[in-house]
Amino acid sequence: MDLENQRQEIRDTGKNITEQVTQNISRMFEEKFLTLEKNHENLKERVENQEKRLHMLEKQARKNNLVFFGVEENEKSYASLERNFITWVEEYLSVKLNYSDIQEIKRIGKKEERLRPIVVTFSTLGTKIKIIKQKRALKDTNYYIKEDYPKYVLEKRKELQEQLKLEREKGELEPKLYTTN
DSSP, X not given: OHHHHHHHHHHHHHHHHHHHHHHHHHHHHHHHHHHHHHHHHHHHHHHHHHHHHHHHHHHHHHTTEEEEEXXXXXXXXXXXXXXXXXXXXXXXXXXXXXXXXXXXXXXXXOOSSSOOOEEEEEXXXXXXXXHHHTGGGGTTSSOEEXXXXXXXXXXXXXXXXXXXXXXXXXXXXXXXXXXXX
């Protein structure tokens, strides 16, 4: 009987040791998991903050930009694009621009059969506002002007436009869509 008790004690001790090792391993994994989870949350927050800063910087960089559509593409160089654009603005918008009013001008997209839009960065916000105030002069033409929004804003606006269309079809909304930048 003494031998049987010793065997039982050895089994019980083995079980206890196994349970303690299992508990220790579980506790270590849980601590490690909590640490990793906390690090993940911190990194996620940092990424979100960096994205916000990036969006702010992108909006700031495009603040003085406008995109012009439909303007004939017959320039051979940057200088001729700039010269043709200044002439076009004076002719169609009745706004007199100087070369110093334009910080940067470029066509966007691949050169194909369709006219590529022109992105213009104006030297001052005042010049941009002058142009915007005159854009109604393009009403019955093939020309139009838009703000140069970052890609994420354009995607969000497209999503909201689709939502607006669905809501209008249901008859649940007034025909206006307001977005904030």
